[in-house]
Amino acid sequence: MTSSTLSTQRPPFYRDTRTIAIMLQVLFLLVVLLIGWFLYNNMVTRLAAGNTAAGGALSWGFLGQTAGFGISEGPTFRPEESYGRAYLVGVINTLRVGIVGVILATVLGLLAGIARVSNNWLLSKLAMVYVEIFRSTPLLVQLLFWYVGVIAALPPIQEAAPLGDLGYLTNRGMYLTWIFPSETGRALTWWLLGGVIVGVMVAWLRRRQLERAGVPGSGVMAGFAAFVLVLVIGFLVALGASQMPTTTTYELRRGDRGALFEDINGNGAFDLNVDRPLAYVPITLYGADGQVVASGMTNGDGAFRFIDLPAEATRLEWTTPAPLVVSEPQRQGFNFSGGISVTPEFAALLLALVVYTGAFIAEIVRAGINAVNKGQWEASRALGLSTGATLRMVVLPQALRVIIPPLTSQYLNLVKNSSLAIAVGYPDLFNVSRTIVNQTGAEVQGILLVMATYLTFSLITSLFMNWYNKRVALVER
């Protein structure tokens, strides 16, 4: 009797673990909000007292003002454009070094990690030396080593070292011959994208077909063939339809430079962000007497500039280019023009990030491989699989589960570490933001912008890696 009353009697609500749990959560949230409010309030009070631009409130109007400074690389930026656009150029520069860095660091880390567990004594020791050296020295030191010690030691531009027919290597950067889609090949970028999509789809279908048939193999070859086929079709279509816009006009300044563009608003002058520049179009410049003074090609921004002309050019003629053109670097004045260039700042930063992060990834890969049961190796060997095949088909797929989570951290580190760019003058988002803050006095806004940008990058990377991790995770039955 008594025992039954006891069991039906509910405990007071404050002793109910569920209530306590909820109360604690609410309390915790309150505290977090309180601290947040305190910090925000503190900032606002101090801003008001410190009569800075903000004057108590954060204004973002400065982003629309004219920047007035130049940016050395990235998408073309003119000093008359806005701070907002300058920041965007910084963001793109960060993405450039971040994306290329992540890919190269993964390749390097994977190779070094596999080398470390290799049976080849020399190979595994070499990998060990690499990992230990680059993992144990600060990144900033390595960055300055690459920039000051390695790249600055390359020959000066006057004595540029030729790299065969490919280009030149100097302490101002590497200049390479490159193939670009010209004005008539603009659509090729879309064909390229389409080719990738079709290629991936074909590869996936082929793999499924092979799986159903029970035949070993992958769909990579079929996918690649489809990709190439799409590109070839795209090229032929572009070739057949190649035609210059009917309103093509040029602007000639100082008798040696200018721009070739499609005059969209029909006013005869080149207007930024309105008229469309025509890239990689062969042009010939004529002087007042009708003689040819120069010939060449417009660059990727539709601009051209020649130096030391025998006479001032007064007229220009253009011809319709092939969809793809080869552009070779040529010494012109102080620098090379044409081809593609890799600046010392970009190269140093990329090298430092890749080599440093690669060393960490190598250790993660090694840990992943070692985490796979030795029995797996023995079993595959017993089945007659070669070491390479064992690694590729048995060990790595299982190791990936261990590798992915720490790998994500390394990717995040690489992107965030790219802010060290400021040490070598590479205009990444942090570097550009410092200049903007200094010119405008918008301290708090600048820092908030930088933090929000890095946070966005990190969250996107994490989301993608978490999705991938789920895909390769062990499927429990």
Added chain:
Amino acid sequence: MNKRLTMVGISLLVIAIIYSACAAPAPAPAAAPTPAESAAAAPAAEQPAAPAAQAGSRLDLVKSRGKLICGVNNQVPGFGNVDASGNYSGFDVDFCKAVAAAVLGDANAVEYRYASGNDRFTLVSSGEVDVLFRNSTWTLTRDSAEVGMEFMPVNFYDGQGMMVRKDSGITSLEDMDGATICVQSGTTTELNLADVFRAKGLDFTPVVFEDNDKTYSAYDEGRCDGFTTDKSGLVATQTKLSNPNDHMILEETMSKEPLAGAVFQGDPVWADAVRWVVNGLIQAEESGVTSQNVSEMMGSADPTVKRLLGVEGEMGAKLGLPNDFMVQVITQVGNYGEIYDRNLGPNTPFNLPRGLNALWTQGGILYAPPFR
């Protein structure tokens, strides 16, 4: 059982977090209302919460601290440089010493803080430094509430120049079409460079570094065709290049660069005190008062000299300074001319002619408002 233990653990953790979170901000309000008592002991960074709102000026803060915190450069010989044993010297550094001598009576009661091109104004507006003497150009934007500086009288009239290699064939800016130019970030130099090349319709590529050392060493290694900064800075930096004689400075002056000290905007008492120390240095040269003859000059019949040296009138008291503040400054640091000669004059490696920086009576434009 296990679950309950976990629950208790989590609760304890949460409570601990809450306590530590509550404990952190709690002492702050307690300490805040008594800044006067803690002024001397507390680090400078915590003090300037609202210098304008509070009654006390930074002048009082400096006096009670017994030390002046001065933002300077440490990479430009002649202006602000630090030697191997950590001693600061240079033209700008001497102005810090002058202010310390005026306010505290001791030219060596200065704590130097390196101010980079990027963070120098933040250091002032956040109150990390009392005054900034770091070859900074007086511009409208910096003076306005946007950046929030209060500029002192110009202590050096400069102009932006361009350094190139002698063998480059460049003789004027017109020859630099398409050149790569090394420049320091966050400077007026960076903006002038873009303006000048834009105005001339020339192309250029800037390579931007965060401090002077990185900028000139990149130029020295051949990364750039030109290196641009204020002409005084170019002269000073040329001595640091690996082969100074292979380089030259172009004739052209690309901009006006009036270099001046700066303090926090919104503290008129402190601004006036520093302003009149700078004016006093210029007036002392004009009146012929030097560190050698200052004690004799105390007996001078010239009323201007009498007021300058505090023999007559209450000039110092009006600024919240000792009446003999200029005596201290001139005895310990010297007048403007002595500071100039010591750091940039004929007996230094720079040998910079006075030019615009001569007194107005001698063909320059240095001119101190009357000491009355």
